[in-house]
Amino acid sequence: MPREIEPPSVQKEFLESALAEGKRLDGRLPLEQRKFTLTFGAELGSVECRLGKTAVLAQVTATIVKPRDDRPYEGFLQITSEISPMASSVFEAGRASEDEVMITRLLEKSIRRTEAVDREALCIVAGEKVWHLRLTLHFLSVAGNLLDCASLAAMAALRHFRKPELEVLGDETIVHSPDERAPVPLAIHHTPLCLTFAYFEGLQPILDPSHIEEILAAGTMTITLNAQRELCVLSKAGGSPLSVDDVMDVVRVGVERVRENVKTIEEALENDKKSRVVEVL
Amino acid sequence: MSRLEILNLAGLRHDNRRPYELRSLALSLSPSPTADGSAQVTQGLTTVQASVFGPREPRQRAAAAHDKASVVVEVGVVPWAQGQGGSRSRGDKRLLEIGAAIRQTFEPVILTHLYPRSEITVQVQVLAADGGILPTAINAVTLALIDAGISMLDYVTAVSVGLHLKQAMLDLSAPEESDLPTLVVAALPESGRVTLAQMETRLHVDRFEEMLRLGVAACSVLKEEMEAAVKQRTTRVVERMAISAKGAAKDD
Numbered sequence: 001m002p003r004e005i006e007p008p009s010v011q012k013e014f015l016e017s018a019l020a021e022g023k024r025l026d027g028r029l030p031l032e033q034r035k036f037t038l039t040f041g042a043e044l045g046s047v048e049c050r051l052g053k054t055a056v057l058a059q060v061t062a063t064i065v066k067p068r069d070d071r072p073y074e075g076f077l078q079i080t081s082e083i084s085p086m087a088s089s090v091f092e093a094g095r096a097s098e099d100e101v102m103i104t105r106l107l108e109k110s111i112r113r114t115e116a117v118d119r120e121a122l123c124i125v126a127g128e129k130v131w132h133l134r135l136t137l138h139f140l141s142v143a144g145n146l147l148d149c150a151s152l153a154a155m156a157a158l159r160h161f162r163k164p165e166l167e168v169l170g171d172e173t174i175v176h177s178p179d180e181r182a183p184v185p186l187a188i189h190h191t192p193l194c195l196t197f198a199y200f201e202g203l204q205p206i207l208d209p210s211h212i213e214e215i216l217a218a219g220t221m222t223i224t225l226n227a228q229r230e231l232c233v234l235s236k237a238g239g240s241p242l243s244v245d246d247v248m249d250v251v252r253v254g255v256e257r258v259r260e261n262v263k264t265i266e267e268a269l270e271n272d273k274k275s276r277v278v279e280v281l
Numbered sequence: 282m283s284r285l286e287i288l289n290l291a292g293l294r295h296d297n298r299r300p301y302e303l304r305s306l307a308l309s310l311s312p313s314p315t316a317d318g319s320a321q322v323t324q325g326l327t328t329v330q331a332s333v334f335g336p337r338e339p340r341q342r343a344a345a346a347h348d349k350a351s352v353v354v355e356v357g358v359v360p361w362a363q364g365q366g367g368s369r370s371r372g373d374k375r376l377l378e379i380g381a382a383i384r385q386t387f388e389p390v391i392l393t394h395l396y397p398r399s400e401i402t403v404q405v406q407v408l409a410a411d412g413g414i415l416p417t418a419i420n421a422v423t424l425a426l427i428d429a430g431i432s433m434l435d436y437v438t439a440v441s442v443g444l445h446l447k448q449a450m451l452d453l454s455a456p457e458e459s460d461l462p463t464l465v466v467a468a469l470p471e472s473g474r475v476t477l478a479q480m481e482t483r484l485h486v487d488r489f490e491e492m493l494r495l496g497v498a499a500c501s502v503l504k505e506e507m508e509a510a511v512k513q514r515t516t517r518v519v520e521r522m523a524i525s526a527k528g529a530a531k532d533d
Contacts, residue, residue: 101377109481218389221478231489234464234480238385241474244497248490255486 004090004215012216019203026052026210031253033195033208036149036261038156038268040276044183045161049153052210053143056150058157059136062164064175067123067130075122075130079108081137081150088142103147106235107137110192110224111154114232121187124166129173131163133186144211147222151194156265159188160272190226191262192233195254197221199240205250207257223251225258285456287445294457296325300450303440303499308420308510310428316404318429322421325454326411331421333429336399350396354384356418358407379415380405383422386467386477392432401431412455413441415479419467420503427511437476438503439467442496444488449495464489466496470504473497 015025022030034052041047045060067074083091083100091097111117122131135157137150162183167174198209198217209217219239224232231251236242285295293299304325313319316332339345344353356376383405391401403425405418416439423437443453443461453463462484467477475497480489 098377098381101374102381105374105378113481114483219385225486226483229486230483231480231486232483234478234489236475236478237382238388238477240389241469241472241476243472243474244490244493247475247478247493251486251489 030204030206040272045157047153047157049149051149054149055140056153057138058153060157060161061134063132064129065132072127073123074119076132077117079135083139087139109233114192116192118187144214145196145208148194148196155191192224192226193258193261194224197250223254225254227259227262229255300448303452310514318425320421320424322417324417327413327417328408329417329421330406331425332404333425335401336396339400345398348397349393350399350401352384352388352401354380354403356380356405362407362410390434395432412453412458415465416441435469435471436504438500440499441465442492449492451499464492468497468500470501
């Protein structure tokens with residue numbers, strides 16, 4: 001298995017002494033996030049998010065399937081993500097590394113378990129037909145903080161996606177193509193977004209760690225929040241221990257940041273809507 | 282199945298506990314004779330056994346670090362642990378996640394620099410599951426590491442905290458865990474600092490702080506219990522050593 005070369009200790013010392021002065025290697029402030037841009041693809045539900053040099057492509061597709069017997073009113077939302085060697089040479093194709101498992105699980109928890117997408121609204125005919133949404137995440141390049149970038153891409157894609165309009169006539173279901181009838185957006189309850197903070201021993205936490213900061217950090221903590229000031233997921237698995245006040249400070253910073261990020265996503269979606277002909281009035 | 286009444290009119294939970302009451306706790310050290318250190322922790326109907334092997338030579342040479350010990354954690358659930366079906370294989374993502382969480386929790390607490398080029402393997406086996414697998418496993422691993430004589434900064438104790446309406450509750454059982462927002466807190470009781478915090482359900486930010494503080498307070502209570510168990514065990518070992526030393530002196 002290819003293992004990444006550990007950065008030299010000089011680099012660690014340099015980074016930490018810079019951070020002690022409140023400076024980061026890429027010129028950001030400690031609690032400053034890199035700018036992210038959303039590029040919408042030709043299809044609805046295809047979004048590429050770039051957070052600094054980290055890039056994730058999210059794609060939503062929908063098919064009609066039979067629901068589970070014990071949940072006849074619920075549709076499916078499947079999140080698939082695989083980090084291929086394309087993102088970085090340390091990832092192996094086919095075998096999920098521990099980091100990858102953590103990223104996938106956290107995304108699943110943030111989006112699926114918090115019921116961001118109303119799954120009952122995906123029902124077409126109870127017990128017979130439901131929509132099966134598949135959210136696929138492709139990790140294009142890794143420059144730190146994959147998770148936050150993936151969550152931005154995923155939520156933007158889900159909000160961008162539209163499922164075809166349907167008509168149910170007795171036993172028959174007619175799927176209208178987008179040329180006939182305007183497709184309908186998904187019912188989305190809230191927009192949970194992940195924020196990752198990295199900690200260094202005795203220094204203040206930094207938001208959105210770059211690759212080098214991620215490797216050298218003593219620990220990271222990811223929180224998922226929405227614009228309604230709700231904490232959806234909090235995950236601090238080990239790393240250097242923090243006091244309760246430190247944790248709460250980070251949560252408070254996160255609340256503001258997420259509200260701004262949701263606003264940016266909404267603006268981007270609004271701009272895209274103007275340039276795209278979806279509905280013919 | 283009828284809906285579970287989380288908190289009844291008398292303010293008691295479905296198993297007649299008060300909101301801040303922990304489940305009955307049973308700690309036993311060195312239940313496994315083959316491991317270098319082991320412990321079994323029972324919290325209510327959840328039982329977890331942890332065995333520690335090492336510090337020993339790494340199984341995989343590539344995993345060795347020249348200046349510190351590497352920690353390997355494997356988690357398994359016995360097929361009969363969960364009752365109705367749902368056996369989990371070794372590759373289960375949830376088990377991998379629990380394993381990773383345990384490893385990352387203990388890596389900074391174990392004084393790994395004292396054991397360079399070696400490996401500490403922790404085997405966690407869930408024998409009965411009734412909510413709170415992760416906190417019970419963390420408690421068991423702490424005791425097992427102490428039993429193995431591995432140097433650590435402090436005890437690590439963990440507890441789950443739930444929230445029903447505005448009432449926070451400690452140490453949830455499985456039916457409560459599936460109905461309530463749950464936070465798992467692991468803390469270093471000596472400094473009151475949080476090493477692990479995991480939450481998976483939606484919760485308002487203002488409520489969260491209260492739960493976190495309650496969890497940290499509960500962790501220090503658990504530490505008292507664990508320390509008593511360790512001291513009791515050590516006293517017994519010392520007594521036996523004294524007896525055998527006396528016996529040896531007589532023989533001379």
